[in-house]
Amino acid sequence: MTSSRNREARVAAETGPADSGRGAPRTLAEELRARPDDALATLLHARPDLLSPVPNDLTQLATRAGTRASVVRAVERLDRFALQTAEALAVAPDPCPYETLRALMTGTDEGVGGEAAGEAGPSAAAPLPAERRAHIAAELPRAVATLRGQALVWGGDDRLRLVRTARELLSPSPTAPSPTGLGPTVREATSGMSPGRLQELLATAGLPPTHDPVTAAAALAGLFGDRARMAALLAQAPEGGHAVLAKLVWGPPYGEASVASPTPPVAWLLERGLLLPSGQRNVVLPREVALHLRGGRAHRTPEPLPPPLPPAAEHRPQAVDSTAAGQAFTALATVEELMGQWESAAPQVLRAGGLSVRDLKRTAAALDVTEQVAAFWIELAYAAGLLASDGETDERYAPTPAYDDWLRLPPEEQWARLVSAWLAATRTAGLVGGRDAKGRTLAALGPELDRSPAPEVRRRLLTLLATLPAGASADLDGLLARLRWERPPHRGAAPAVPAPSGPSGPSGLSGPSTASGTGSGAGAGSGVDSGSGSGSGDDLRSRLARWALAEAELLGITGRAALSTHGRVLLGQPPKGPAPTTAPKAAPGTTAGTPTTPAEVATAAAKAARLLAPLLPEPLDHVLLQADLTAVAPGPLQRPLAETLGVLAEVESKGGATVYRFTPASVRRALDAGRAADDLHTFLAAHSRTPVPQPLAYLIDDVARKHGHLRIGAASAYLRCDDDTLLAEILADRRSAALRLRRLAPTVLASQAPPDVLLEGLRGMGYAPAAESAEGDVLITRAEARRTPPRTAPTPVPDGPPRPDDTLLGAAVRAIRAGDLAATAPHKPVRAAAGAGTGGAAAATGTSGRLPRTTSADTLATMQAAALTGSAVWIGYVNADGAASQRVIAPVRVEGGFVTAYDHTADEVRTYPLHRITGVAELADEAG
Incomplete structure (x- = not known):
């Protein structure tokens, strides 16, 4: 119990002071304790890192939810409006009533009038449009509920509290500017100011003098928060004063100006506290002044709704499916061609790992694609387990035995295996050819290509396409804007004090540096940014989305940039798409309804493959021989025909039809492989819908006559x-x-x-x-099909702990509830056993808190009595490894030195040796 109380005290210190209202939770742990089980399960699902390992009780869960690493991860996963709401709470009073928060998000009903509004610009002082204010008011409850559900905010609507770690992360500071563009409060900005200077500020502002710095700062803050008095004060500002405020009002709040010899406008503002010094060469706009000039808004452009995603073009669904099916077949043929190339000419593995640039170029030329596309096919085959390094001394890449199994599958199942690997892979082919942090080129199959957000971005991108009507495609910029809203780009913190961006104007204040403008990082190293507008176009998630869109087209998941019917089924969506007037409703940034577990993914892929199968072109058993020593394959060929023709002729061009060209070298290659001239004539006659041209017959006979003469x-x-x-x-x-x-x-x-x-x-x-051989027989020179030993496909690098399933969530919630019961259940005072002093108890429990101590006779008697009455007791228990714990059990049977009981902590029936029970106490609510 001592341990539980100590942890409660620590949680209270981390989450804020206690509420004074009767019945209001005093700590985050108390609020979690009052939540129903489904709310706890929602929290653990949204923040799976809290389950590693499962917390012992709710106090430990609250403590873990307030750690910096966990809070950063949770904040990074907020959508833009929820993040903007958290940022507003970080600059609001603590605790913050809901109405105050709404005012920070919507602003006051009227803007700042007069010259200030004119010079600061319409967007700085004018109120938000009524429609946007209505959207903010409608969406704000959802944002607050999201923050509450993730334990980032707690307390009732009259006393909302942002957990302390999140407040520290999102609050503005000199080293970590806020995305709101707000600066420090008057109290923070004057914390190092001399009492004399404070008195001068009060006197100039017409406020009563005080020698208490806290009271003086409060008086100034009260003045700046009074709209009428502030309007009167600003009306007296000299020419250029409003221009100074206009430069700082939306951030960054710091500007460069000489404090010792300021220009007249800056001097006037400094004398009245409308600007405060920040060092010798910089000034800062206090938060209260900025909020007045902004009309009370924390953000310049709140974004309560995700950007719309209108269709960019509409096609017939049948045309989309047909195009996608053709791409899917091309994907299978390309992977097979790649494996055929590498089984006969296996490329070497670089010393640092990966494929050399020369081998990548050679492969791209053989596949007749760009190097970037070749890298994608190579990485896809690697992710699917079809190729790997052989592990030999002269290490090379080659197909694996799994490739032979893949070849035996029907085409639609081959496709399902490839797309399943693509959806789960964290390896990112788009990075190939770029540079790492040390300036080294990133190689295909190299060790530095894993990007853990890639699977989520791929799924989310395809899910957004699934919200459009069947056959409709989306504009890339619209998709990227939606993705950035759902998961704002992450940036590091920027310097708070900007360098001059140009010559000083008449006001004597240099313009703000773009390095610390709105949209800069939320905290040093936090990587959190709400931004405003579309944000950076080159962030990782945007690049992943661009690559995913192109790769989905190559794989035949999309056709003409629209999601195919089998692509929808692959995502667990209805094959016909959403109704024209309604779109699937899902929480922002989620992929609700999409398969996530391996079993779900396999089931969805199998369903998609069945839809794709009838659309795949049927392989042909014939070609059209031409008089110019070429053969035209009007479609995909059966594998034996394609393999033989690939030896007998060179591929000249690909596309809807493949053109093969017969040359002396290609015919000689077929003869070297053991085919006789008569066999070649028979083969061509059997598989050509046109007569064998005379020039081709002459070519075969001529090469065969010379072949083997030497x-x-x-x-x-x-x-x-x-x-x-x-x-x-x-x-x-x-x-x-x-x-x-x-x-x-x-x-x-x-x-x-x-x-x-x-x-x-x-x-x-x-x-x-x-x-020829030693016996004089002609040697058949056929390239040996190289294979690696059995290899497993590479394991994706997870983006944090995996999402727990419902079974794990239910078990975790029960365990936490039971542990909390054991830690917080009131019990009768324990009569200490003889010779068991405080030191002995501490030694037995280590750092877990004091366990009950009773004699063996008292323990046995209490257990027997509890078994007879069916009551629960509180015990201390030390397991075989010496780990001590507190448990609440309901004894059922006591015999043979063991007690069989229902363990509320573990939520199951267990048997405990009596000699390992340190002591027992009746629960207070169980005592007669």
């Missing part, structure tokens, strides 16, 4: 031929000098070059030699 074997290597004239011709050719040939016999030449070098050298000279 024979190469190993001496180092030898070359034999029945035609000694041909050998003499080779010897006389100067190009053969590098082969170091010499005649052994009229029909045999020996070479010091290896057989493969000799083979390539003679082919380069225009001959058609064939390799």
